[in-house]
Each structure stands twice: as structure tokens, then as C-alpha cells.
Amino acid sequence: MAEAITLHPRDTVAVLPARADAGSTPLGTGAPLAHPVSAGHKLARVAMAEGDPVIKFGQIIGRASAPIAVGEHVHSHNVSYSEHDEAHQIGADLARAEAAIPDIAPRSFMGYARDDGRVGTRNYIALCATVNCSATVIKCAASEITAEGALDPYDNVDGVVAFAHGTGCGMAASGRGADSLERVLWGHATHPNVGAAIFVGLGCEVMQIARMEAHFGSAGTERFHALTIQETGGTRATIEAIKAKLREILPQANKASRSACPVSALRIGLQCGGSDGFSAITANPALGVASDLIVGQGGGVILSETPEIHGAEDLLLRRTTPEVAEKLLGCLDWWEVYAAQGGGSMDNNPSPGNKQGGITTILEKSLGAVAKAGATPLRAFYDYAEQVRTPGLSFMDSPGYDPVSATGQIAAGAQIVVFTTGRGSAFGSKPAPTIKLATSDRLMEAMPDDMDIGCGDILSQGVSIADKGEEIFEAILRFASGEKTKSEDLGLGDNEFQPWQIGAVM
Amino acid sequence: MAEAITLHPRDTVAVLPARADAGSTPLGTGAPLAHPVSAGHKLARVAMAEGDPVIKFGQIIGRASAPIAVGEHVHSHNVSYSEHDEAHQIGADLARAEAAIPDIAPRSFMGYARDDGRVGTRNYIALCATVNCSATVIKCAASEITAEGALDPYDNVDGVVAFAHGTGCGMAASGRGADSLERVLWGHATHPNVGAAIFVGLGCEVMQIARMEAHFGSAGTERFHALTIQETGGTRATIEAIKAKLREILPQANKASRSACPVSALRIGLQCGGSDGFSAITANPALGVASDLIVGQGGGVILSETPEIHGAEDLLLRRTTPEVAEKLLGCLDWWEVYAAQGGGSMDNNPSPGNKQGGITTILEKSLGAVAKAGATPLRAFYDYAEQVRTPGLSFMDSPGYDPVSATGQIAAGAQIVVFTTGRGSAFGSKPAPTIKLATSDRLMEAMPDDMDIGCGDILSQGVSIADKGEEIFEAILRFASGEKTKSEDLGLGDNEFQPWQIGAVM
Ligand SMILES: [Ca+2]
Ligand SMILES: [Ca+2]
Ligand SMILES: [Ca+2]
Ligand SMILES: [Ca+2]
Ligand SMILES: [Ca+2]
Missing domain, CATH: 3.40.50 (Rossmann fold)
Structure with a gap:
């Protein structure tokens, strides 16, 4: 059996790399185990009284909530969580952290260099739903155009991906929730791994496309396209409109190449x-x-x-x-x-x-x-x-x-x-x-x-x-x-x- | 042009059934409209001073936040929301409501009568994810088995539907959020429109399958099946296991018929x-x-x-x-x-x-x-x-x-x-x-x-x-x-x- 691992000399517990049977003594000391103990679990290296610190990684991870004998299983049944009350020492290890930055010869990878200076590791076309109401149309458009083979001629495009979600309406129009969703949608649409994006809304939702554009400016708007189900004539018409727009976008998106x-x-x-x-x-x-x-x-x-x-x-x-x-x-x-x-x-x-x-x-x-x-x-x-x-x-x-x-x-x-x-x-x-x-x-x-x-x-x-x-x-x-x-x-x-x-x- | 509609004799506003042009007087009275007004919007039937009630459906819907002339457009720019301060009159209309129940000859529809006395209007097989981590496996299993034609021989089954969602972990293990999710998942699995259900989890999530079963009892457990990705051997093995279970379930689910x-x-x-x-x-x-x-x-x-x-x-x-x-x-x-x-x-x-x-x-x-x-x-x-x-x-x-x-x-x-x-x-x-x-x-x-x-x-x-x-x-x-x-x-x-x-x- 593999030895129990001690991660730091100060530690009062060791970690089992494999399951230990009842009756065994994996630390070679203390009473035999009363029950089998699973891999990854902890055993006591020293005896602990109630209230004694339980130390792993050289750090206090909790306190004994009952007396613990040497070799005993240490877990929720005999450890309680104790607030970490050490005063914050901001910056105390900064010099040591600076010294930890490795000084190594520059390396490169083959990526998609984008106009804004960022580099992609993939080249997708993104369909972004502003609201759950447009989830199905973007999912259908992405799966249909893929199944129809419309992407096959474009080797530099990794695929059309539909970013559908459960929110976008029935939410406060401002504040942390709305701001977060805006950042997520815009961050995906403008991601370096995305060559072009189409926003699709229902039309009457809280998370309006226009509002999002105003919020983030119009940089690179030629990569962004938008439509709504209410203006396009319903579910089927919108799926077709998205697919038509994708066919228009694909040749341009395919021009990206790795360097x-x-x-x-x-x-x-x-x-x-x-x-x-x-x-x-x-x-x-x-x-x-x-x-x-x-x-x-x-x-x-x-x-x-x-x-x-x-x-x-x-x-x-x-x-x-x-x-x-x-x-x-x-x-x-x-x-x-x-x-x-x-x-x-x-x-x-x-x-x-x-x-x-x-x-x-x-x-x-x-x-x-x-x-x-x-x-x-x-x-x-x-x-x-x-x-x-x-x-x-x-x-x-x-x-x-x-x-x-x-x-x-x-x-x-x-x-x-x-x-x-x-x-x-x-x-x-x-x-x-x-x-x-x-x-x-x-x-x-x-x-x-x-x-x-x-x-x-x-x-x-x-x-x-x-x-x-x-x-x-x-x-x-x-x-x-x-x-x-x-x-x-x-x-x-x-x-x-x-x-x-x-x-x-x- | 269609006439503006007055919904109740007490109303101080009328509703436009169609867009009215600038310069028109749709109520036949008051000053011509300064701007075009869209269908569904309200016009003032009477002059209102600031603070006067705005009445529609015979009820106060707000108060004038500025003086409003006869015929003028009434909307957010000149109406404010005012708390409804009328005392609750619990049960005051109960007798009238009892009298509103129509006394009509019994009708029927063709439904799926279930063992528990409820009746379905559809007959689906449900795949229920306990957590987002199993969303993809249930979606893939449902779409693959459908595409393979495995459902074709079973005319009484409306389809295999994957109930995937974004939560099930990273949440409090008890309280209103966990209780609601449990009820939603169990309510879908036991729905009268569902002939059989398979729960699929990752394995280590908060929303444990076993816990849900314990919570709701084991009634009708022969209709319910469960597996986890961690126990089944990963994504692909789980998709195959779900499909195998579906092939086993389909003949039984197909025995349901409408009456x-x-x-x-x-x-x-x-x-x-x-x-x-x-x-x-x-x-x-x-x-x-x-x-x-x-x-x-x-x-x-x-x-x-x-x-x-x-x-x-x-x-x-x-x-x-x-x-x-x-x-x-x-x-x-x-x-x-x-x-x-x-x-x-x-x-x-x-x-x-x-x-x-x-x-x-x-x-x-x-x-x-x-x-x-x-x-x-x-x-x-x-x-x-x-x-x-x-x-x-x-x-x-x-x-x-x-x-x-x-x-x-x-x-x-x-x-x-x-x-x-x-x-x-x-x-x-x-x-x-x-x-x-x-x-x-x-x-x-x-x-x-x-x-x-x-x-x-x-x-x-x-x-x-x-x-x-x-x-x-x-x-x-x-x-x-x-x-x-x-x-x-x-x-x-x-x-x-x-x-x-x-x-x-x-
Ligand atoms: Ca391709
Ligand atoms: Ca509503
Ligand atoms: Ca609603
Ligand atoms: Ca983590
Ligand atoms: Ca994590």
C-alpha cells in the first residue's frame, strides 16, 4: 500500500493516497482503524485534544471538535470550522512573489491575430440571445446550418455556436445583475475566439440590444449584426433570417488564419x-x-x-x-x-x-x-x-x-x-x-x-x-x-x- | 379610422385601437395631437389637473403628474404610479363569484388516464438533469435517439424531452431555492404528460437524486430511473447508458393510449x-x-x-x-x-x-x-x-x-x-x-x-x-x-x- 502523504513538516494530519481497510494502521502507529477510510481522507499524525488546531499545508484548516487519537480518521465528525483570525499582512510576501516569476525564453503559439491586438485560439461565429425568448431560434439556426453542410467549405471556422440562456427579462433593468449579463453577452460577442457575432432578441425584453451597444460603444460594429423575432415575423422567419445572415458572414470569417x-x-x-x-x-x-x-x-x-x-x-x-x-x-x-x-x-x-x-x-x-x-x-x-x-x-x-x-x-x-x-x-x-x-x-x-x-x-x-x-x-x-x-x-x-x-x- | 375604445363609463381615458396621426383628433374633441400616438395607447377623455386620478377599467391606474388636456396622449410622461391605499375587503365579492360559475353540461377530451388518477394530454419520456453538469448528456441522448429513428415504432410516445437547466449546484443545500428546484424536477418527472422519467446527475452535486427521492417518497418508482456520469464512466458512456435505458422503457411507455x-x-x-x-x-x-x-x-x-x-x-x-x-x-x-x-x-x-x-x-x-x-x-x-x-x-x-x-x-x-x-x-x-x-x-x-x-x-x-x-x-x-x-x-x-x-x- 502507498504511504500516507505528509504535505508539510508542521502538519498534524497525513493524507491517504489509497483506501485503507478497517483494522489497518496506515501510519504505522496508533490504534488500528475502526472503519475503512477512503483515499484522499486524512489521518491524525499526532494526538489532538478538543480545540487543538488541525494543520494541513502547514496551515490551520480547522479545530478538533472532540479528542483525536494518533492514526484516527480526521474529518467532519471530529473537526469544526474556525474563523481565520490572523491579521491581514498586505504585501508582506510581495518581494518573494516577484522573485517567483520565472525568467524564461519567449515561446509562441499559432493563434488568430485580431484587429484589436488580441489573439484567438479558435475562430467561431457566435449567436447571442439577449433573452430566453430567443434561445430556440438561435439553437435551431446553429444546428440547421451545421447539418445542412453550409460550414463545410470554410475550414478556418470552428463552428457556429448559440449562446442561449435563461434570463434577459423579468429582471431589474439596471444594477449588478443587468450589468453582469451585459458584460457576459458583449464579452462573448467580442471575444478574440469569435470572428463575427449576431445578437438575436425577441424585441420587448429588458436586455435591449441597442442599450448594450450604447453601453459599450460602436467599436468594431461591422463584426456585429442584430435582429429581433418580433420585427422579423416570428420563430421560423427568424431562423431563416439568421441562416441567411450566417451565409453572408461565413466567407469573411473564414479569411482569418493562424500565425x-x-x-x-x-x-x-x-x-x-x-x-x-x-x-x-x-x-x-x-x-x-x-x-x-x-x-x-x-x-x-x-x-x-x-x-x-x-x-x-x-x-x-x-x-x-x-x-x-x-x-x-x-x-x-x-x-x-x-x-x-x-x-x-x-x-x-x-x-x-x-x-x-x-x-x-x-x-x-x-x-x-x-x-x-x-x-x-x-x-x-x-x-x-x-x-x-x-x-x-x-x-x-x-x-x-x-x-x-x-x-x-x-x-x-x-x-x-x-x-x-x-x-x-x-x-x-x-x-x-x-x-x-x-x-x-x-x-x-x-x-x-x-x-x-x-x-x-x-x-x-x-x-x-x-x-x-x-x-x-x-x-x-x-x-x-x-x-x-x-x-x-x-x-x-x-x-x-x-x-x-x-x-x-x- | 376605428373609434377610440372606452372600457368603462367611469374612465377618464380611452384606448386607441390603431395609430393616430399628428394633427388628428381621435376623440373628436380637444386640441389636435402634437405627435403621432401608437395603437393601444391612451387619450384623455376629460381634462385632468396634476394629482387627479387616471381611470381605466373603472379603476384608478395612476395619477396625473402634470395637467392633462382633453384629447391629449396619457402615458409615462404625464402619469405617475400611486400606491393603491384602499383597505382590503376580503370575501366581499365571494357570493357574486360563486354565482359566476357557469352551470353547463359535462364535456370530455381524449387524454391519457394515469394510475394516480390524473390525466395526461401528451405522453413524453422525460430526461431530468439534477445539475447543469448533466445538461449535455441528456440533450445528446434525446437528440441522438430521435435522429436514429428509435422512437419511430412507438406512435403513442410524443418524444423524449431533455429537461436541462443552469443550476443544481453552487447553491444552498436547503431553503426556498433548493425546495423549489426539487419540486420542479419531481413535478416534471411525475407529470401526467410523462410516461417515464430518467434522472441524470454528475454525482457530486448539491441536488442529489437520492435526497429528492427521500423527500417525495417512493410512490411509482418503477416509472423512475437514475444514473450519474461519475459512476457511469464519463460523458460518452453516460449518453450510451441513457439511450440503452430509453430503448428498454419505450415499449412500456407506448402502451399508454387516449380515452x-x-x-x-x-x-x-x-x-x-x-x-x-x-x-x-x-x-x-x-x-x-x-x-x-x-x-x-x-x-x-x-x-x-x-x-x-x-x-x-x-x-x-x-x-x-x-x-x-x-x-x-x-x-x-x-x-x-x-x-x-x-x-x-x-x-x-x-x-x-x-x-x-x-x-x-x-x-x-x-x-x-x-x-x-x-x-x-x-x-x-x-x-x-x-x-x-x-x-x-x-x-x-x-x-x-x-x-x-x-x-x-x-x-x-x-x-x-x-x-x-x-x-x-x-x-x-x-x-x-x-x-x-x-x-x-x-x-x-x-x-x-x-x-x-x-x-x-x-x-x-x-x-x-x-x-x-x-x-x-x-x-x-x-x-x-x-x-x-x-x-x-x-x-x-x-x-x-x-x-x-x-x-x-x-
Ligand atoms: Ca469548418
Ligand atoms: Ca404577464
Ligand atoms: Ca409572463
Ligand atoms: Ca473549485
Ligand atoms: Ca468551480
């Missing part, structure tokens, strides 16, 4: 979903190494999932400026109020699946989640779906929920999403593809058609975190240059477009 | 969307007559769209019991708080489209919205997506937003939705079809492929509201017996499944 572009043009969305006890030991720290390599080339990486960094914000505050720290802390304050709507709270995470996988507290999960952002300075804070134009590590506010968070990162300009998963995720995205990293060999075997890169060999074969990080970085460049991810081959990414719905449905 | 069933088995969802100035004069009151005919046969009609009855609640309170009144008033209080989340308010309605159509205040819109519920007593109050088993007129809480409201009514057991529209809607629904009523001849001509029944002839040809109501009632029986609606022919109803998302996205 060598610098890695500094890349913005990478960092995601995790269905985390398990291995996320923080394999895939997340390896992705952190890849993040640092992107940053070292002048590119950008986007950390998000605000509820999941809650409790580990000090790690970020110590490597950022007072200006960014103020925004991040304001954001976390906003979340305390927001989460309370409908009876939630900021320690709502981890999910039932996370708990089964061995994650006991949000603190423990957060420390693992932040690992994927690497070690460089936090340079900027962005609201959900705001355009991320700055290089380096950015934080963009979003829920932890995968489709909503990734939709915001893509709207912000991410041309690639990298997504770590332990329990197994079937996520995919458009127009920016998602690369999925499995935290274990078990998951790689259980969902082979969904996982792009396995990180379980860090445990099973002793691959170093640094080598795995370089492997991920090289894969990002290949996928950015046009190689298809597993989720692209499976056709995912249409139903996973999910703008964050903030505020009441009216 | 004569009483109208008392029907529950009809009442909807309006994209209302205009004609909604309240043509389609809504005509639907009100049809509602009364359904109730007279022992059937049930469901009024919803809580923000849209706001301001006209007294009309309902006067014809209900203290028990129901208390629930309705509690619901409206809840909405005041809910609407304020994200900066909305209860006078957020009417939408920009409604305003263009001539509706000035929510009061005016609400009076028109309530008309579709007819004149019978309000018998019961239900939460969103709660099972409506009682006969007569019920109120079910929901947003006004069409897809969310109709999804709740269908989850509640509505086997048919009747939807009035003035600006034009492209809505459709599954497993219960939606019948769309156009408020005007103009809309009937503008969107002929979407509209099932025109109500404009009430104005253009003097058809009585009573005759139009009977026409709608007869159409409901035909559509309930299997005749396809326009939106069914167009294939709508998949993307319009939109459970109400209440509470924070985490």
Missing part, C-alpha cells in the same frame, strides 16, 4: 470543480507551476471562484498591493451579504461530493484552490466578466459554480480554461476550450474520454510537481494552437454557457 | 407575456371566459405571475376566504423584500416593451393580467411548483417572467398552458403544450406561424368576449386531445424549461 503569436497574448481561466483530497496535492499545485510559466512569458492567468478562496484570502493579500487588497476585501464583504440571500453562507462549500472525497472544511478546500494560481504577485482585481487586459495573475470575482465561473472568465477574454477535477467533471466550454486535469489515476481510468491530462502520476510514479507543470504549460500551447480538447471532441460547451444571475427574477 | 376523460381532470396554466394595450381588452378577458368554463366543469385554472397582480390584489381578495387571503398577502410581503435584492422593486413591471405598447403603470397591467382568471372564487394558494390538486381557480406564486412562471405551472401539474401576448411571443413548453393567443389582428399577421388563436376580431369584427371565450375553451379541448399547437410544430419547449433560481449562486 505565430506570443504567449503574452494568452489569458488563461483557472477552474476547479468536484474537488477531492488529491486536488490540492497533484493537479492544483502542478497547474500553479504552469500559471507561473504563463506569467513569466508576460501572459495572464485568472483566478476566480470567490467562495472557494474564502478563508485563504491572506495568502493572496500578502502578495498584492493595498489597492488590489482593498477591492478583494470589499468583494468578500459583499459576498457575506449575498450568500445569506436564500439561506446560504460562505461556509456552504465544500459540497457533499467534496466531503465524500475527504475535504473537511472550506479552509482546507480554499488552500488547495489557491494553489492553482501559482506563486507570482496578484496584479489586479476584476468584477465578474470584466475585460481582463492586464498581464500577470488577476483575480476575477465569480461564484465557485463551474459553468457560471467559467462563463465569466471567458467573457473576460480567457482564450483557454484549465480545469482541475477530482471527483470527475463533464464540463466543456465555447468559444474558449476547457482543458481538464484529473487529480488521480483512478479518475483518469474512470472517465478516460473526458480527461485531457492525468496528474495522478505525481503520486503513483513520483513525477515532480515542476515536471507536471511544464507538461501542462506545453499542452496549453498545443491546445491554444488548435489541437482539440476532449470536451471539444465530445461537443460540449453550448449548454454550459451560464451567465451569473444576480438579483430577483421578477 | 375519453372529464374536463374536471384538466389544470390549465394562465400566462401572459409581452403584453400590450390590447391584452386587457381582447385576449385576457376572453381567456377569463374560458377559465370560467373550465371551472364550471370541475377543472382547475392556475393564475400566477405575482409581480403582475401586484396592485390588483384587491380584486382577488374580495373573492376568496380569509385563509387564502392571508397566504396571498404573506406572499406579496415576501416579494417586496425579494424584489429589492439586486436593486429591483415591485413596480419594476411593465417592461420597456409593455411601455411601448401603451401600458403606463403596473396597476394598469395588473388589472389586465387578472382578467384572464375569469370571475369565479379564488379557491387556493400554492407555492411555486407545488402540486395543484384542487379544482377551481388557484393562485400559484411565481415571477412574471414567462419561462420561469410556465415551468412552475407545469411542475404543478398543468397539462396545458394558455398564453396571451400582444407584442408577440415565441414561447413554447414541454411536456405540457402552450396555446398562444394574439391580442390583435396586427400580431396575428406579423407572427402567423407562432399564434394559435387571434383575438383581434373582438375589435375588428365585433366578436363578443363571450363567443371568443367559448372558442378558446373548445380549442383547449382539441389541443388537450392531441392536436398540435403552433409552438409544438416549431419544436419549442426544450430551452424554455427554466426553474426559478432563488438565492445566491455560490
